[in-house]
Amino acid sequence: MNFVRRHMTWFTTPALIFVFLVAWDLYCRWSGIHPFIVPRPGDVVMQYGKLLQLKSLWNHTYITVYETLVGFFFACIIGIGGGALLGKIQWLEETLRPFVIATQVIPKIALVSLFILWFGFGSEPKILVSTILAFFPILTNTLLGVKSVDLGHKDVMKSLNASRWQTFSLLELRSALPAIIAGLEVGIVLAYIGAIVGEFAGGTQGLGYLTLEYQNQLNAPGLFGILIQLTLIGFVLYLAIIVIRRALIPWHESVLVERPQPLA
Amino acid sequence: MNVDQPAVAVADEIELVGIEKRFQTADGVVHAVATTNINVRQREFVVLLGPSGCGKTTILRMIAGLLQPSAGEVRVARRNLWNGGQRDKVALQELGIVFQEANLFPWFSIEDNVALPLKLRGVGRRERLEKARALCDLVAIKGFEKRWPRELSGGMRQRAAIARALSYDPEILLMDEPFGALDAMTRDTMNLEIQRIWMSQKSTVVFVTHSIGEAVFLADRIILLSPRPGRISSVTEVSFPRPRQMAIQTMPEFQAIVRTLREQLEAMG
Secondary structure (H helix, E strand, O other), X not given: OHHHHXXXXXXXXXXXHHHHHHHHHHHHHHHOOOOOOXXXXXXXXXXXXXXXXXXXHHHHHHHHHHHHHHHHXXXXXXXXXXXXXXXXXXXXXHHHHHHHHHHHHOOHHHHHHHHHHHHOOOOHHHHHHHHHHXXXXXXXXXXXXXXXXOHHHHHHHHHOOOOHHHHHHHHHHHHHHHHHHHHHHHHHHHHHHHHHHHXXXXXXXXXXHHHHHHHHOOOHHHHHHHHHHHHHHHHHHHHHHHHHHHHHOOOOOOOOOOOOXXXX | OOOOOOOOOOOOOEEEEEEEEEEEEOOEEEEEEEEEEEEEOOOOEEEEEOOOOOOHHHHHHHHHOOOOOOEEEEEEOOEEOXXXXXXXXXXXXXXXXXXXXXXXXXXXXXXXXXXXXXXXXXXXXXXXXXXXXXXXXXOOOOOOOOOOHHHEOHHHHHHHHHHHHHOOOOOEEEEEOOOOOOOHHHHHHHHHHHHHHHHHHOOEEXXXXXXXXXXXXXXXXXXXXXXXXXXXXXXXXXOOOOOOOHHHHHOHHHHHHHHHHHHHHHHHO
């Protein structure tokens, strides 16, 4: 029983995908919809297979992943560094809060044009959009995490006469890690979206650009193919964060697979 | 030296000289502890007993160096605890504290929690873990060294917290209602355990509780505190031989002390 429950998703996920594909195929056959608008799943898979053989697809994929990761990297530095700093210094947080929020309420898509004007059609504006989109959840989560350190834990460190650095590295940072990682999970997805949105706006490289080109060519099966590629890459990026979570906070409720057994 | 002679008077382990505590709150100044003198002898087991709001935890936190008294002197292990707003490092090393909550760090295994004070002192990992293993044995949680705190029951977590407080061999153990969050049966067991540990470690204990039975069972001396502001109401010597068994609770002498203390507590209203 326990075994079945624990490994259930290994069966349910493929089963649900299969049901979805069958429904899609039946719809295409019976509704008589033009394959140009909604191609049949078999055709899409074939198209995706063809796409995979294109050397340029991997080039575009590489560019998008590169922009996402670099953007995410800067977002981590700003988010974790800034969040820890603002969490420790109350007046700084109050002073900077309106500006941080301003970066989020601006429609970021409008910024892209400006960045292209400044930096041209290379990777830089995409990385910038990616960073701006991704740093916010990382920063707010780090801030929250650093601020919500348990008072009893603080008493322990104080009674042991721990230094400020010891208190930060052994208590505050570790206690904030689950919140920081929750921020990273949202952040990586936003960094990815940022890169693709940036590519939509201009340039000649990346999966976002390729999408735009297929749209201009009215290549619906090609668009579906890219959609698959985009989804798979997104999954890989997200999974990377899950792996990091397991490595960094093995003690946390979100990671422990076994239910805690009351011992004695 | 003649063994039969009483020991030469040693300076007291803890001396509270005219300490007082006022808190600044939104509704004005709260007088938490009125001018109080308390002396605790070496190897003595002193219990601070009183209703909530009597300042017993405040007094303990002042001994622990977690709160600075508004007036008066705190001397721990024959040293002034406070010197111009700074806490005396040597005095702090003689204090081990157990809180009401175990306050174990969930990101450390039990042994790393127990060895945390040694890590802060720069003791090497091998030596730390050796000591942690010996302490886990002492507090009877052997075999759980590698577990996460969340995998242990409340009583076992509190045992680990006691081991952590003992890790650097402090002369004094301060305990703030350490078993208040435990069920009655576990609590009885823990009271026997703390007596055993205290006798084996030869340390001095200040123990805060609001349970009369617990106080009489554990204490050499019970200091009863009354509230608003906190002050000493009475001092009771308890001289049952050690080690005490749970059965002493049924003795008429035991119950007489409990009754007297209960009457005093009820008189406070």
